[in-house]
Amino acid sequence: MSIDVEKIRTDFPILRREVHGKPLVYFDNAATSQKPRQVIDAISDYYSHYNANVHRGVHKLSEEATAAFEGARKKIADFVNAGDGRQIVFTRNATEAINLVAYSWGRKNMKKGDEILLTQMEHHSNLVPWQILANEVGAKLRFIEIDENGELRIKKEELRKYLTPKTRLVGLVHVSNVLGTINPVKRFIEEISKFKIHNSKFAPKVLVDGAQAVPHMPVSIQNINPDFYVFTGHKMLGPTGIGVLYAKKELLEEMEPFLSGGEMILEVDWEKSSWNYVPWKFEAGTPDVAGAIGLGAAVDYLNSLGMKNVREHEKELTAYALEQLSKIQDLVIYGPKEVEKRGGVISFNIIKNGKVAIHPHDLASILDTEGIAVRSGHHCAQPLMKVLGIPAAARVSFYIYNTKDEIDKLIPAIEKAKFIFKVD
Amino acid sequence: MEDQIYRQELLDIIRNPSNRGEISKPDLEARAVNPLCGDEVKLQIKLKSGEIVEKAVFSGNGCAISQASASLLTQNIEGKKLSGIRKLKGNDILKLIGISPSPSRIGCALLSLEVLMEALGKVKS
Numbered sequence: 001m002s003i004d005v006e007k008i009r010t011d012f013p014i015l016r017r018e019v020h021g022k023p024l025v026y027f028d029n030a031a032t033s034q035k036p037r038q039v040i041d042a043i044s045d046y047y048s049h050y051n052a053n054v055h056r057g058v059h060k061l062s063e064e065a066t067a068a069f070e071g072a073r074k075k076i077a078d079f080v081n082a083g084d085g086r087q088i089v090f091t092r093n094a095t096e097a098i099n100l101v102a103y104s105w106g107r108k109n110m111k112k113g114d115e116i117l118l119t120q121m122e123h124h125s126n127l128v129p130w131q132i133l134a135n136e137v138g139a140k141l142r143f144i145e146i147d148e149n150g151e152l153r154i155k156k157e158e159l160r161k162y163l164t165p166k167t168r169l170v171g172l173v174h175v176s177n178v179l180g181t182i183n184p185v186k187r188f189i190e191e192i193s194k195f196k197i198h199n200s201k202f203a204p205k206v207l208v209d210g211a212q213a214v215p216h217m218p219v220s221i222q223n224i225n226p227d228f229y230v231f232t233g234h235k236m237l238g239p240t241g242i243g244v245l246y247a248k249k250e251l252l253e254e255m256e257p258f259l260s261g262g263e264m265i266l267e268v269d270w271e272k273s274s275w276n277y278v279p280w281k282f283e284a285g286t287p288d289v290a291g292a293i294g295l296g297a298a299v300d301y302l303n304s305l306g307m308k309n310v311r312e313h314e315k316e317l318t319a320y321a322l323e324q325l326s327k328i329q330d331l332v333i334y335g336p337k338e339v340e341k342r343g344g345v346i347s348f349n350i351i352k353n354g355k356v357a358i359h360p361h362d363l364a365s366i367l368d369t370e371g372i373a374v375r376s377g378h379h380c381a382q383p384l385m386k387v388l389g390i391p392a393a394a395r396v397s398f399y400i401y402n403t404k405d406e407i408d409k410l411i412p413a414i415e416k417a418k419f420i421f422k423v424d
Numbered sequence: 425m426e427d428q429i430y431r432q433e434l435l436d437i438i439r440n441p442s443n444r445g446e447i448s449k450p451d452l453e454a455r456a457v458n459p460l461c462g463d464e465v466k467l468q469i470k471l472k473s474g475e476i477v478e479k480a481v482f483s484g485n486g487c488a489i490s491q492a493s494a495s496l497l498t499q500n501i502e503g504k505k506l507s508g509i510r511k512l513k514g515n516d517i518l519k520l521i522g523i524s525p526s527p528s529r530i531g532c533a534l535l536s537l538e539v540l541m542e543a544l545g546k547v548k549s
Binding site: 359360361362365385421422 | 439
């Protein structure tokens with residue numbers, strides 16, 4: 001079974017608009033996805049019919065809002081096979097989820113001389129919180145390098161090279177937002193847990209950043225078996241302002257709160273308080289009720305398509321785009337050549353005589369005049385840009401509503417930019 | 425729209441920019457990066473009798489708009505007094521480059537002015 005793109009497109013009101021007089025071609029899905037009518041309606045329905053604060057009220061509206069809010073949590077847990085909803089903490093986004101772990105787990109469990117192992121393809125969100133933590137406690141950051149195919153330069157035996165008895169945490173992106181690389185996170189985590197048996201009293205904890213994975217492919221957290229897994233709602237048809245932290249239950253139990261105040265307490269006295277049960281211990285203040293409900297509706301929508309079908313559709317688009325883009329002279333594509341190894345993200349540049357011939361910003365401006373929305377810049381991965389030896393790149397990223405016809409519009413638009421900039 | 429942004433003169437500047445380079449022992453120097461895109465502009469200025477710009481050069485890398493505006497701005501300020509240069513505003517730069525970039529690209533156009541003002545801030549007065 002495959003997905004019916006024409007039918008899907010009618011669910012997205014924004015796809016009817018024009019940009020600079022041309023039909024919108026939205027290729028910036030790795031930044032944020034568009035929202036179907038079903039998600040917009042679910043949010044509007046909450047505000048129109050049962051808006052109330054959750055958990056505390058005993059009145060009808062509060063009961064309905066609580067049921068919808070907690071129901072969304074359960075739906076999301078099922079969607080990523082993360083056990084019962086108790087291991088799903090709502091945050092603002094994936095960035096906040098990582099900050100929560102760095103603050104609540106990191107500050108208690110890391111000390112001077114400890115090591116944090118990351119990769120060269122991390123988004124700033126899985127780098128900067130660890131830099132701050134490392135500076136604070138005197139820990140050291142190490143990085144797994146990437147090879148010329150945009151994959152982690154690591155074979156089974158080489159992972160050991162990076163792990164030491166002092167490694168406390170490994171931060172790993174599931175799918176790179178620049179290279180598109182799908183990292184073998186399950187195999188890595190198996191390797192890392194073996195390390196404990198051989199070399200150390202404790203295996204390092206592993207945090208997987210799934211912001212570019214969960215929207216685009218089937219993800220089973222229990223199968224991958226990370227200690228922490230984060231993702232965000234707005235990249236998977238949901239609203240902005242709602243993200244998810246999954247953590248193993250024993251970790252959530254022992255971790256101290258991140259933010260404090262209402263909602264997250266059991267009992268409060270003048271001098272001290274006790275904490276609520278997980279996950280609410282980590283959800284201080286009134287949560288984003290509408291956001292959670294909207295994300296629940298997004299999960300319903302994706303379930304109705306089937307995540308295997310979503311992945312197949314994107315694979316087909318990616319294969320087609322790689323083929324068409326590689327016909328453009330002087331166009332260099334970053335990341336794995338094999339479509340099985342990459343998500344629907346393609347970063348590229350026009351390179352002439354070893355130099356970027358059209359700055360990605362200029363390229364994106366020209367594509368914009370054709371109604372084509374792409375991302376340009378460093379993609380929140382400045383150190384990775386240095387590894388690739390470029391200041392920036394242009395990026396197209398696909399989702400369920402994109403078509404081959406749209407890719408066919410991209411190619412002449414890039415040729416037009418080359419013509420304007422006299423790259424020949 | 426692109427015909428306005430990427431008018432021919434601008435593209436010619438990019439292909440062969442005036443005042444691109446570095447000078448040794450500049451009297452004033454500053455550098456800034458546009459966090460949006462990583463565009464980088466460095467300006468160096470040599471002064472005559474402490475208040476007139478004798479030579480101004482730029483270096484760095486970035487998009488057509490940021491690099492063209494740096495080139496035009498450094499040409500524009502040569503021979504001028506610092507007191508006059510201090511009065512330059514964003515609109516003057518847009519007039520200089522002769523385009524009206526979209527809101528997301530204004531920062532590219534004004535980066536070199538920002539760097540210039542930072543460099544001028546280092547003058548002991």
